[in-house]
Amino acid sequence: MKTKNRLEGIADLLLEIASILMVSGANTNRVNVNIDRFASVLDCESYSLISQKTIILTVIDNETKENYTKVKNLPGHKIDFTIISSISKASWKAIEEDWTLSQIKQEINTVIEQKRYSNYIVLIAVSFSGAGFCKIFGGDYLNLALAFISTFAGLFMLQSAHKRHFNSYISVFLASLTASLLASIGVYFNLGTQPDATLATSVLFLVPGVALINSFTDFIDKNVLNGMVRFANGLMTVLAIALGLFVAMLIFQLK
Amino acid sequence: MITTLLELLEVSAWAGIAAVGFGILFNIPRKAIFTVFLLGFGAGFIKFILLHFDINIILASFIAASFVGILSLPLAHGIHQPPVVFSIPAVIPMIPGYFAYETVLSIMSFTFLDKNDSKRIVFMEDIFSNGFTMLFILISLTIGVSLPLLLLRKHTVKRTDN
Numbered sequence: 001m002k003t004k005n006r007l008e009g010i011a012d013l014l015l016e017i018a019s020i021l022m023v024s025g026a027n028t029n030r031v032n033v034n035i036d037r038f039a040s041v042l043d044c045e046s047y048s049l050i051s052q053k054t055i056i057l058t059v060i061d062n063e064t065k066e067n068y069t070k071v072k073n074l075p076g077h078k079i080d081f082t083i084i085s086s087i088s089k090a091s092w093k094a095i096e097e098d099w100t101l102s103q104i105k106q107e108i109n110t111v112i113e114q115k116r117y118s119n120y121i122v123l124i125a126v127s128f129s130g131a132g133f134c135k136i137f138g139g140d141y142l143n144l145a146l147a148f149i150s151t152f153a154g155l156f157m158l159q160s161a162h163k164r165h166f167n168s169y170i171s172v173f174l175a176s177l178t179a180s181l182l183a184s185i186g187v188y189f190n191l192g193t194q195p196d197a198t199l200a201t202s203v204l205f206l207v208p209g210v211a212l213i214n215s216f217t218d219f220i221d222k223n224v225l226n227g228m229v230r231f232a233n234g235l236m237t238v239l240a241i242a243l244g245l246f247v248a249m250l251i252f253q254l255k
Numbered sequence: 256m257i258t259t260l261l262e263l264l265e266v267s268a269w270a271g272i273a274a275v276g277f278g279i280l281f282n283i284p285r286k287a288i289f290t291v292f293l294l295g296f297g298a299g300f301i302k303f304i305l306l307h308f309d310i311n312i313i314l315a316s317f318i319a320a321s322f323v324g325i326l327s328l329p330l331a332h333g334i335h336q337p338p339v340v341f342s343i344p345a346v347i348p349m350i351p352g353y354f355a356y357e358t359v360l361s362i363m364s365f366t367f368l369d370k371n372d373s374k375r376i377v378f379m380e381d382i383f384s385n386g387f388t389m390l391f392i393l394i395s396l397t398i399g400v401s402l403p404l405l406l407l408r409k410h411t412v413k414r415t416d417n
């Protein structure tokens with residue numbers, strides 16, 4: 001009976017780790033590798049079926065060959081590379097120092113409680129990258145300033161929509177609409193040398209880069225189902241962005 | 256010559272800033288921020304120099320992304336972070352946003368605005384050329400970033416027995 005409880009604890013822990021890795025934007029192979037490492041530290045084998053919304057995981061005790069299977073539903077995705085990095089580091093340390101179950105649990109708890117950058121820092125940093133994009137596509141500094149402002153407003157819209165728990169595609173649509181409406185003003189009054197570049201780059205902060213890159217890495221690893229799901233999610237986001245851009249351009253009657 | 260080089264450096268610096276901005280959106284660890292800037296800057300510089308010499312943008316993106324992918328392995332060892340943490344933000348500035356925008360624009364003009372057949376053929380061509388350039392740049396970015404990782408996965412850079 002004692003081993004049964006221990007196995008349940010291990011299954012819970014591994015599911016927790018897999019779920020936060022998946023939600024933070026790790027690709028499927030990375031999730032598998034990390035779970036395997038932790039399982040080997042705890043003297044178990046683990047087999048799992050990982051999808052975007054659910055994880056099924058079986059742990060088998062190496063000595064008694066007892067097994068335990070559990071299913072967990074995943075919360076909404078929120079990309080967080082600090083978590084991926086810390087869990088990866090923790091898995092190496094666990095192997096080196098041969099951690100126990102409670103030690104790993106404690107480490108995972110501290111990892112989860114790490115703070116994110118505050119919303120204001122994110123707003124400013126992402127607005128600077130919007131300006132950077134505009135520069136890359138040949139805008140002058142007036143275009144850059146407008147790209148900065150539109151990105152700022154768009155991201156602010158996205159964060160507010162997230163806070164009110166809107167559907168994520170609707171949030172992206174609203175953000176894209178806000179950003180491209182502001183940028184369209186520049187095109188309408190022909191501000192700067194390349195107002196088109198401002199309009200094109202004002203919505204780039206919404207592009208689901210991580211989802212698309214992960215989808216192709218999953219394809220290369222032959223995790224085809226997960227790759228397809230990520231690609232479809234990315235495509236839906238791109239459609240939402242395009243729709244926002246459409247509406248703004250129709251309103252301003254651009255070309 | 257000097258002015259061109261300075262311009263290239265300026266644009267590359269903005270590419271680095273864009274990479275850091277995305278890094279912060281993805282909540283990268285503080286220690287990785289400077290690395291992300293350098294990688295974004297380097298990748299941007301390589302891409303813009305190649306474009307300056309009239310090399311196809313797909314190939315240029317692939318080479319720049321490979322630069323990030325290969326360099327991220329020793330860097331990952333150096334600052335003790337997994338490579339994805341800085342390789343993904345560093346290639347984000349190369350995401351083909353402008354081609355996506357042009358594609359959407361052409362689709363919109365094709366569907367809603369123009370009823371003139373000869374113009375519609377021009378839009379059709381725009382949709383295909385921009386759309387496929389976008390797709391191939393995306394694929395080359397992914398492969399460039401992840402191929403070094405995939406090739407070296409069996410013997411991971413970091414060793415446990417040190």
